[in-house]
Amino acid sequence: MPPLDAExxxxxLDPIARRVLWLRLNAQQRREAAFLDDRAIPPRADGAWRPLESLIEHNDGDDAPPAHAIFHIGHCGSTLLSRLLDSWPDVQGLREPLPLRTLAEAWPLLDSPQSRLSPRQADDLLRALWRTWSRALSPQRRSIVKATSGCNGLVAALLAQQPAMRVVLLDMPLRPYLATLLKAPASMHDAAAAAGERLRDLHARGIARDVALHALSLPQQCAMGWLAERLRFCALAQGEHAGRVLRVDFETLLAQPERELRRVAAHFDLDVARVEDALASDEWNRYSKATAHGYGRDDRAHDLALSMQQNAAAIADGEDWVARWSPTPHRATV
Structure with missing residues (x-):
């Protein structure tokens, strides 16, 4: 396998065997993939496992501009936004690459004896992975990576590593977030699976330190995760790299799509004239994670209204938890 073949x-990423799986994916396969995981592996896949060092070799002499990124709280329209950005012909969208999730899971353990990676090794891997994903296939010139929601702990490290990188942080208000999760049990469990790391982050901020995960209901766990991520996003948007961070609310994107897409395009230094193409995209009328299925803004509004009615008690349970633990100085901003 040619080490510098951009396809x-x-x-x-396999930290145990210290190896990386390289897989050939052409531009169409990348564009079609909602997730760069096993579901994206093509028939008769062309790939091979190689040592981790191959990541460094693959990037020797590479000067591609660093990929921009979309980070989000989960189930808040990030796949739709990523697909809308495919309306720019010079943009390569990469959605939820698995190695980023692997690193995100390893990151909190880096200073512990049981970590399989040293902090230096993890930092080098993140830099090498990002440089590889930054290499767009011609005629595209710029990659935009949409991360998995469990990768938000890597945002600060990436901003520090990549001075020219810009990030969109996407979320939504608590009530529609909980209604979205509660209408789909799989989504609720997906959000709750990240609750442990998010509670640890709250504890590190001095919030809800007496709260144990096992004592929380599922709606409370999801509301707690929402609060943790909103506080993280607030800190990033007000921190050292604030000028390279743009917060976007999905509800506002749906209500004022032209204005919000212009903000995103300007932030990512994309041709603002192409916003018209994004506004006309059929992606607005499809379920972004499975584009064969129709699902538009009216369908979403109907489903949310129904969920808010059917799950009113569970939503109130989550809202009450946030009202109790949200730090007063942040109530207006989280």
């Missing part, structure tokens, strides 16, 4: 992506 190969680092597809899986």
């Amino acid at each position: 190969y992506l680092p597809f899986k």
